[in-house]
Amino acid sequence: MKIVVCIKQVPVGDVKIDPKTNNLARSNVEGDINTYDRNAIEAALQLKEQAGGEVILLSMGPDSYMSSLRDGLAMGTDSAVLMSSRAFGGADTLATAYTLSEGIKKIGGVDLILFGRQSVDADTGQVGPIVAEDLNIPQITFAEGVELHDDNVLVGTRLLDNSVQEVKVTLPAVLTVRAEMNKPRYETPLNIQTSFEKPVTVWSEKDLDLDESRIGQAGSPTIVRKVYSPDKAAKQIEMLPQNAAAAVTKLLTELNN
C-alpha cells in the first residue's frame, strides 16, 4: 500500500498576528509537526505494518519545514516530499489543497492519503476534504479508528459530537485522523539518525504542471478581514446552594428578576 501523509509545521508557543496580513506571523518562530499529523503518521505506520508498502510524507511550505519532515521520518516513515517555492506562498486552504493534490498526482499510484483532523494553528480542518474533492476520491473525516478490509476497502470510524459513524470506502481515499485514534510512537535514536539518510525531494512549481492561477496568493480567495482574541468579558457564575429547597427558591427569585 502506498500511503501519503500530509503534514504541516505549526509554530510552537505564543504566536503573534501579523498586522499587515492579518495572518499568523510564522517566520522566526520555532516549529513542530502539527500534533494531529503525528496521529496520522502513526496510523499510516500501523497500516504499513499490517499491509506492507511505503509511507511518504508530503508538505507544502518553506525550507524551515524540513525539520518537521525530519521528525516524521524519524518516526519511521520512508521518504518525504517538500513542495517549496515563493510561488506557493500566501496560499489559503483552497490553494494549499490544490497544490498538495497535484503533488499527490505526481507521486502517483497513491492508495491512501492521511491528514490530521485539523491544524492547531489555523484550525480549519479543510485541507484534507478539499484534497479529496480535487482528486475526486472518497473521504472519511474525524476518524478515531481505521481498519483495512481486503486490499482496497477501508472502514473508518468517525467520532462526531454526538455520534459515531462507520464509513466504508474503496481506495484510493482520504482519511483525516483524530488524536483518539492512537498514541504516536517516539522517534527512536536509530530512526533519528536514519532520518538524515532517507530521501527528501523538493519540488517547486516548475517541477509540476500546475494551473498558476490556483496556487499561492493568486489561488486564494480567502481574505482575512480581522483576527482578534475573543472577548474575555468576565461572566459571573453563581452557585446554587446545595440544599434542594433553598436552590429552587433561589433559582425562582433569580428568574423572576
Next chain:
Amino acid sequence: MTADKIAANKMLQRMIVDFTTTELAPLDMIIDKNQDYPEGLFQKVVDNGLLGMTLPREFGGAGFDFIAAAEALNHMAKGNASMAVTLEGHFKTVEQFLKYGTDELNQKYLPTATKRIFAFSQTEASGGSNPAGISTRAVKQGDNWVITGDKIMITNGGLAEVYCVLAKTEDDQMAVFVVDQDMPGFSFGKREDFIGLRGTPVGEIVMDHIVVPSYHLLGTVGEGHDIGNNAHDDARVLMGAVLTGILEHELQIAIDYTKQRKALDTPLYELQIIQEKLTDIAIAKQNTKLLYEDGARNKVAGEPYSEVAAMAKSYGSRAAVSAGDKALQILAGYGYSREYPIEHLIRDARAMEIAEGTVEKMNMEISLKEVNK
C-alpha cells in the same frame, strides 16, 4: 559538528525529554516505593531503542556520541534517576567492549546490546575500593578459561544478561572476561536492599566454573586494572550527568514551592535566607553540569578525562546530597515527608558517593593527579 549532527542531537534530547516526561517521571515515586520498575517499563526503554543509543551503527545501534548520551542521561535523571543509572551501567560497559574488545568478541556481543543489558562487575564481598584483593579466579584450560567467583553489588545485576567480570589469573594478573547469563555455572544471587536508586537493581552473580572461550577475554591478561579504571572514568562522567538531573529536579521542586508558599504575605523566594539556599542549589547544578560536559567532551576529543570525570562525580554527588538537604529545609515539614520526592532524591544522590569509586578514592586520585602535574 555538522548541521545534521547538531539537528540529530537536538531531536534525541527532545525524544528523551518526551519519553521521560510521559513514561518515567509520573512513576518516579512509585519506582522508589516498590523498589522496582513497574511491569513493562524497562521493555519500553528497550523497544524505543534506548539501549543502543551509543552503540555504533555497524552493530545496529544509533551511534550517538558520549556527549549526547551524557546529556540524555541528564534529562532522564531529572524525571527518574534509577532508569538513568540503569542506562549508565549499560553504556559504560559497552564503551569497554568498543575500547578493548577484539573483533570476534564484539561481532558476537555488540549486536545484542540493543536488546540485552551489559554490566561491569569488580566488587566482591571483600571490598570494592581495592580490587587487588579480589578472589574471583580465571584458570586457563586449553583454549578456554574457567571462571569461578562471586561478584556483588553489580548495577543491573539480575536485569543484565552479559557481565564483564574482573578476575585474577593463576599468576595473579588482572583480567576481564565476558560471561553470559546463559552459560552453565552462572547464577544470580541476592539483590541489595539499597536505600536509594531503588529502581535500579543492584545484585550478585555467582560463577561456578564457568567455561568461556579464550576470545571472551576483554583486552589482555594484565590489563584488568586499566579496564576497570577506564570503566570507572566513563561511569563517572555519566553519573555526573545523572547528578545534574537530580540537582535540576531538586532545584525545580524548591523553586515551585517558594513561589507558592508564603511567610504571611511574602512568597518564600523573596526571603534572603531562602534565596541563598536556592542560589547554592543552582550553582551546584551548574558546576556539576560543566564538569560532566567537560569530561564527555574530552573523552570524545581523545583528551585525558579521568580527573575531571572523578571531579564530576565527587563534587556532584556531595553537592546533590547537600542541595537536597537545602531543598528539604525549604519545604520543611513537607520536605521531610515521603509524600514529596525530595527525601528520595537525597537517597538517590547518596549512592553516587559510593558507586563507581567512593568519594575518598576519587579524591585521592584527584589530589595525586594535581600533585604530579
